[in-house]
Amino acid sequence: MSARNFYIDPSRCIGCQSCVQACSECDTHRGQSMINFDFIDRPESIGSAAYVCFHCEDPTCAEVCPADAIKKGIDGIVQSALDPRCIGCSNCVIACPFGIPKMKVAQEQMMKCDMCYDRTSADLKPMCATVCPSQALTFATPEEIARTRREVPTNVFYFGDQKVVTKVMMMVPADVEAMSVDVVDYMWEPQS
Amino acid sequence: MAKAPGTPAELLERFGPHLNATPSGGWQYEAQHGPDRLVKTHCCFCGQQCGIQLKVKDNTVIGFEPWEEFPFNKGMLCPKGVKRYLQSGHPDRLLDPLMRTDAGFQTATWDDALAFTARRLRELQDRHGKDAVAVYGGASLTTEKSYLLGKFARVGLGTRHIDYNGRLCMVSAGTAYKPAFGVDRSPIPWSEIPKAHVLLVVGANIGECAPITTSYIWQCRDNGGKLIVVDPRMTPITRNADLYLPVRPGTDLVLLMGMLNVILREGLEDRAFIEEHTVGFDAVAADALTYDLRDVAERTGVPAEAIERAARMFATADRAIAMHARGLEHHSKGVENCSALINLCLATGHLGRDGCGPTMITGQGNGQGGREHGQKCDQLPGQRSISDPEGRAHVAKVWGITPDEIPQAGYSAVEIMEAIHRGEIKGLLSICFNPLVSLPDAGYTREALEKLEFFGVIDFFLSETACHADVVLAGSLQEEEEGVVCSAEGRVIHIQQAVTPPGRAKLDSQIICDLAKHLGKQQYFPYSHPREIFDELREASRGGVADYYGITYERIDKEMGVFWPCPSLDHPGTPRLFEGGRSMHPDGKSRFLPTPWRESGDPVAEDFPLYLTTGRVVSHYLSGTQTRRIGALVDQYPEPLIEMHPRLAAEHGIVAGDWVTVTTRRTAITLQVSLLKTIRPDTVFVPYHWPGGRSANQLTHRTIDPRSKIPEFKVSACRVAKASAPPATGAR
Numbered sequence: 001m002s003a004r005n006f007y008i009d010p011s012r013c014i015g016c017q018s019c020v021q022a023c024s025e026c027d028t029h030r031g032q033s034m035i036n037f038d039f040i041d042r043p044e045s046i047g048s049a050a051y052v053c054f055h056c057e058d059p060t061c062a063e064v065c066p067a068d069a070i071k072k073g074i075d076g077i078v079q080s081a082l083d084p085r086c087i088g089c090s091n092c093v094i095a096c097p098f099g100i101p102k103m104k105v106a107q108e109q110m111m112k113c114d115m116c117y118d119r120t121s122a123d124l125k126p127m128c129a130t131v132c133p134s135q136a137l138t139f140a141t142p143e144e145i146a147r148t149r150r151e152v153p154t155n156v157f158y159f160g161d162q163k164v165v166t167k168v169m170m171m172v173p174a175d176v177e178a179m180s181v182d183v184v185d186y187m188w189e190p191q192s
Numbered sequence: 193m194a195k196a197p198g199t200p201a202e203l204l205e206r207f208g209p210h211l212n213a214t215p216s217g218g219w220q221y222e223a224q225h226g227p228d229r230l231v232k233t234h235c236c237f238c239g240q241q242c243g244i245q246l247k248v249k250d251n252t253v254i255g256f257e258p259w260e261e262f263p264f265n266k267g268m269l270c271p272k273g274v275k276r277y278l279q280s281g282h283p284d285r286l287l288d289p290l291m292r293t294d295a296g297f298q299t300a301t302w303d304d305a306l307a308f309t310a311r312r313l314r315e316l317q318d319r320h321g322k323d324a325v326a327v328y329g330g331a332s333l334t335t336e337k338s339y340l341l342g343k344f345a346r347v348g349l350g351t352r353h354i355d356y357n358g359r360l361c362m363v364s365a366g367t368a369y370k371p372a373f374g375v376d377r378s379p380i381p382w383s384e385i386p387k388a389h390v391l392l393v394v395g396a397n398i399g400e401c402a403p404i405t406t407s408y409i410w411q412c413r414d415n416g417g418k419l420i421v422v423d424p425r426m427t428p429i430t431r432n433a434d435l436y437l438p439v440r441p442g443t444d445l446v447l448l449m450g451m452l453n454v455i456l457r458e459g460l461e462d463r464a465f466i467e468e469h470t471v472g473f474d475a476v477a478a479d480a481l482t483y484d485l486r487d488v489a490e491r492t493g494v495p496a497e498a499i500e501r502a503a504r505m506f507a508t509a510d511r512a513i514a515m516h517a518r519g520l521e522h523h524s525k526g527v528e529n530c531s532a533l534i535n536l537c538l539a540t541g542h543l544g545r546d547g548c549g550p551t552m553i554t555g556q557g558n559g560q561g562g563r564e565h566g567q568k569c570d571q572l573p574g575q576r577s578i579s580d581p582e583g584r585a586h587v588a589k590v591w592g593i594t595p596d597e598i599p600q601a602g603y604s605a606v607e608i609m610e611a612i613h614r615g616e617i618k619g620l621l622s623i624c625f626n627p628l629v630s631l632p633d634a635g636y637t638r639e640a641l642e643k644l645e646f647f648g649v650i651d652f653f654l655s656e657t658a659c660h661a662d663v664v665l666a667g668s669l670q671e672e673e674e675g676v677v678c679s680a681e682g683r684v685i686h687i688q689q690a691v692t693p694p695g696r697a698k699l700d701s702q703i704i705c706d707l708a709k710h711l712g713k714q715q716y717f718p719y720s721h722p723r724e725i726f727d728e729l730r731e732a733s734r735g736g737v738a739d740y741y742g743i744t745y746e747r748i749d750k751e752m753g754v755f756w757p758c759p760s761l762d763h764p765g766t767p768r769l770f771e772g773g774r775s776m777h778p779d780g781k782s783r784f785l786p787t788p789w790r791e792s793g794d795p796v797a798e799d800f801p802l803y804l805t806t807g808r809v810v811s812h813y814l815s816g817t818q819t820r821r822i823g824a825l826v827d828q829y830p831e832p833l834i835e836m837h838p839r840l841a842a843e844h845g846i847v848a849g850d851w852v853t854v855t856t857r858r859t860a861i862t863l864q865v866s867l868l869k870t871i872r873p874d875t876v877f878v879p880y881h882w883p884g885g886r887s888a889n890q891l892t893h894r895t896i897d898p899r900s901k902i903p904e905f906k907v908s909a910c911r912v913a914k915a916s917a918p919p920a921t922g923a924r
Contacts, residue, residue: 012410014399014428016810021271021824025255031219043838043848043868046426130258131269133403134410150414 004139006115006129007153008051009171012136015039015048019128019137026127027118029080034113035128036100050137052128053078053100053113054155055167061092061101061110070110076167077117081110097159150174195642196659198296200884206297207654208284209816213823216252216281225249231690232259234677235273236332236670237813239554240265240404241679242273246671246690253280253671253690263752264382264681270403271811271828278822279669280691284653286666287695297654297664302696302706309621309663310710312646313349316619322599325646326353326608326617329567330624331361331556334675334687336725337700338558339573339732340717341623342566347591347716348708352599353617355569357625357814359605359901361559362518364526365552367900372534372783373769374776375737376575377560379549380513381681381755381767386411387547390509392420392502394533395444395519395906399428400810402517402553402680418509420502422447423519424805425835425877426870435502438872440493441803442792442907444520447499448532449787450488452480454503455539461507462541469773470538472784477539479786493872507540511547518555518807522905526897528787535784543782544770554680556814557670561678564738564756565729570601573729574736583736590732591716604901606631606894613640621707623650623667623700626815628657629883632892632903633858650703655817656883666697673699675722676748682767683753684743701725734759737776792907793895794857800909802840803875804856806888807906816881829879832886833866836912837873841865844914851915854878856891856908862919876912880905885919 017037024033040047059078062070069085070092072078081092081101088108092101101112116126120139124130129139138145145153153169154176196203215221227247234241243262247255256277258267279285289305290297300308316324327345329338338356345354366376373379385391385408398405406429413419413432421433424441439447455461456477466473489496506512514537520529534550542548554560565573573590576583584595591598603611609631611617631637641647641660649661658664671690678684693699698706701722708717719725723745734741742758742765754765774780796803811828812819819825834852846852846865853862854876863878863886871877880888895904 011432012406014403014406014431016270016399016403016428017828018269018271018274018403021274021828022269024824025274027223030223031214042866046428046431046870048428125260125267127258130260130267131274133265133268133270134399134406135268148411148414150416 004125004141006052006126006168007138007140007145007171008168009136009138009149009151010049011151011171012134013048013050014134015046016133018131018133019050022127022131026116028114029111032104032111034102034111050128051098051100052115052126052137052168054098055115057165057167060095060097060164064091064095066091075117077115079114080112083109086110097157097162097164197292202296203654203659209821210283211823211826212278212282212821215254215278217254222247222249222254227254230257231688233671233688233690234685235269235557236276236818237272237557238402239556239559239680240402241557241677241685242269242404244269244273246277248690251691253277264679264683265404268404268407271825272813272819275822275824278824279818280671282653282821284821285694285697286652286654286664287697289666289696290664292662302698305663305665306706306710309648309665310707312662313619313621313648314711316646317349320618322350323352323602324617325349325351325619325621326603326611327351328605328608328620328622328625328627329354329356329562331356331358331559331562332670333558333562333624333700334673334677334722335558335561335565335729336675336722337673337704338562338567339565339729340701340704340725342573343591343716344704344708346599347593347597348711348713350599352602353569353608353611354567354602355605355608356562356567357605357630358556358559358563358568360630360903360905361555362521362552363563364521364523364897364900364902365516365530366563367527368530368534368785369552372531372775372785375769376563377682377738377756377769378551378554378680379543379769380551381683382408384547384549384768385409385513386415386417388412388417388511388513389547390418390420390505390512392422392506392512392514393429394422394448394514394516395521396515396517396553397423397425397427397519397807398553401555401808403810405553418505420505424803424872424875435498435505437494437498437502440491440872441805441875442523443492444523444529445525445532445787445789446483446488447492447494448529448536449480449483450485450492450499451503451506452532452536452539453483453485453488454500455507456480458504460504461539465541465543465773466539469543469781470784471781473539475786476535476784493874506536511545512540512542513547513549513551514542515551515553517553519906522902523907524793524895524897524904525790526902527899528790531785532787535787538782538784544773549770558677560680560682561676561684564678565733569604572598574733574740575738576736586735587732590728604896606896606901606903609637609640610894612644615643618644619646620644621648622657626655626657626817628660629815629880629887629889632889632905633894634887634889635859636894650700652697653817653821655815665703666695667700667703668693668697673701673722676726676743676745678756679753682755684740684748684756685753686745686748793904794893794908796909800857800911802910802912804854804891804908804910805875805877805906806880806892807877808881809879812879812881814881820881832863832879832882832888834863834912835866835868835871835877837869837871838867839873840876840912841867844912846912846914851918853913853915854891854910855913856893856910858893859890861885861887861890862915876910
């Protein structure tokens with residue numbers, strides 16, 4: 001296993017989609033990109049963000065799969081749905097808190113980022129993190145990240161009551177330990 | 193009469209642009225068969241010149257692998273670099289020479305095509321004089337090809353008219369740097385950028401046009417550096433700017449003088465540096481002091497407080513870098529704009545030490561190298577002035593002719609097209625240039641092309657311009673011929689021959705040498721390999737400003753590039769210029785140069801109240817000849833959109849998805865709107881990569897900077913109106 005980890009920092013993203021284009025050049029799924037890319041709200045902002053699968057410790061996608069088609073390897077990588085098992089029900093697509101899995105309708109199979117296991121197993125960086133011109137997607141050691149970045153990594157997320165711990169790290173401002181993405185957590189409400 | 197033969201539909205059917213979306217052999221071919229070899233070379237597109245490894249199978253490029261060891265980009269690539277390999281095996285590729293007949297373009301033998309080309313050029317010269325023919329080059333050519341083309345024009349044809357598409361790129365920068373510092377090159381390698389405490393980025397859409405530079409800017413921020421962005425649009429890097437100045441198009445000079453005014457009034461200038469290392473401060477200072485900050489705010493549309501803050505940040509930083517690109521340079525006062533930025537650096541002592549200096553971000557692949565060795569109308573190899581007797585004598589000796597045989601300076605790119613239009617130039621040979629899309633005022637360019645008595649083109653695809661040719665000589669892609677280029681940093685790097693040209697297509701250098709032979713000038717063009725051309729250009733550049741004598745292909749490979757000047761084989765090269773504040777002028781001093789204000793050549797008025805500015809998007813490159821043929825890049829940005837602020841749109845009843853007609857003093861085109869709050873409400877933006885009814889350059893004007901001869905692409909007066917329907921021909 002690599003000593004390097006995957007870090008996402010959307011604040012560095014310039015929307016060039018090099019990751020999208022490069023992902024579609026990866027051998028295991030050449031011709032199809034597994035990157036989740038968005039211009040957040042182009043009319044309002046230049047903000048953009050590119051995501052790969054977060055590779056959760058307890059993957060929600062696998063938990064909700066009725067066909068037991070989604071497997072996590074000992075390397076912590078959550079794989080695309082196994083072709084012979086996947087029934088194309090899209091439970092994983094709906095359940096993933098990060099919105100990562102994509103249903104490939106034509107082939108009736110869920111596919112998603114597999115962290116370039118063909119590359120990482122050969123101690124190469126994943127393709128997207130190699131080409132990314134802004135290094136919004138980075139594959140590096142924790143020491144390199146600590147030495148070179150002003151933001152700090154976290155891999156703990158709360159979605160309502162669900163706590164999700166991930167293999168992939170998200171860069172956040174230095175004073176944030178875990179990031180909630182539920183507005184309710186930021187609201188004041190009278191105690192009843 | 194060089195009208196395009198056949199209907200547009202016929203030409204489109206036969207020559208494209210068609211989209212190549214999948215690699216040769218299909219998506220699974222490489223996984224199943226594997227490449228024969230990996231070739232370490234560089235991207236064919238912009239001036240970043242990222243290292244890349246091309247996967248080659250059966251003389252075709254079938255994919256790529258990042259090249260992480262190359263120090264500039266460390267494996268990083270933009271989407272163009274990722275998909276560039278799809279030019280290989282492209283269905284539109286020209287495999288034979290073409291000759292125009294009454295029945296359209298017909299394939300021809302090389303002998304016929306070359307003999308006809310040589311005969312027509314000679315006939316025109318015999319009848320109308322040597323200067324009746326002109327040569328167009330391009331900054332995507334290797335330095336060997338650029339050098340060869342310059343020699344071909346002056347020795348093979350004996351015409352003084354040779355210029356290149358770099359004239360549309362960054363010549364204003366070079367024209368400002370040369371008198372200021374005695375040299376035309378970025379003063380710093382990119383490794384200096386993370387060392388700066390303040391980065392001032394003026395008119396440079398780095399995220400889209402020099403994407404890899406983003407990583408250097410973010411490293412600077414990680415180190416605690418502050419980022420100031422000056423641009424009428426919030427470009428992608430603005431998302432992390434500490435200060436954003438939304439300058440009104442065409443008023444950069446006023447803004448920079450306003451900053452200098454603040455610096456001088458507050459005593460923030462570096463008196464010791466000015467005394468020791470510069471000449472000409474007093475006149476520039478006196479001019480700056482005439483600028484009133486409230487007036488500056490009114491003219492630029494930037495709050496006075498923001499200008500003050502920018503000035504203080506820049507002046508008080510121990511280390512500051514001022515970066516600029518086409519946004520500062522594409523103006524009829526582009527040279528003054530660049531000089532004003534240089535003056536700011538000189539006044540604050542930001543030169544010749546860690547993390548300091550003005551820095552031009554050269555745009556084209558060989559934008560730097562292509563302008564150093566002789567395809568510029570006023571320069572000989574080694575960045576020598578063509579009017580310098582010593583330089584002429586040196587180059588004439590290398591070429592085996594007398595100095596008097598070298599013609600004097602000729603017309604620049606826009607001036608050549610104007611001379612064609614008025615009938616003074618009657619024949620044109622063009623390579624690596626698509627002026628019908630890239631020159632301003634495309635309608636005028638078309639008229640001029642149709643007046644040519646002979647037009648020969650060397651190209652690998654039939655560009656929109658090449659449709660007007662009498663002869664098209666099927667040339668080579670970047671990966672088909674070995675050579676060197678010089679990146680934006682000033683790093684000379686090695687382009688490898690990964691594959692040989694398909695069909696009967698030939699190496700560009702061979703075509704030029706063969707043409708020289710048909711002109712009876714073969715003794716001056718005896719080359720059998722690009723290396724022989726390189727060795728001659730090393731000698732020709734020797735002792736010049738851009739001295740390449742100490743650079744060899746082997747050294748480049750071993751050292752991952754060599755920065756010029758490099759005058760001897762044991763010289764380490766010069767990554768950073770002006771050490772200790774010494775310029776390359778004989779006295780070592782840098783020059784403050786005056787920057788008088790001039791109005792734009794196409795000023796806004798009551799009937800044309802808005803500013804049109806043009807530029808690039810990340811997935812396309814220049815005139816689009818290459819990128820409009822690559823499926824994934826077209827999918828990413830399929831059609832030109834007109835960017836407009838919702839406030840402006842509301843004034844005209846325009847809503848999302850509407851078609852909008854934009855009209856300038858030339859003509860009108862209709863495009864779909866992209867509503868966004870990241871552009872000034874008095875400005876609209878259209879990217880220029882498309883031809884015909886989608887061509888932004890139908891709208892632009894031919895005013896050029898009097899010294900650099902760069903067109904004013906960044907300011908055209910326009911008006912907008914909601915269109916009732918898409919254009920009749922459809923967007924395509």
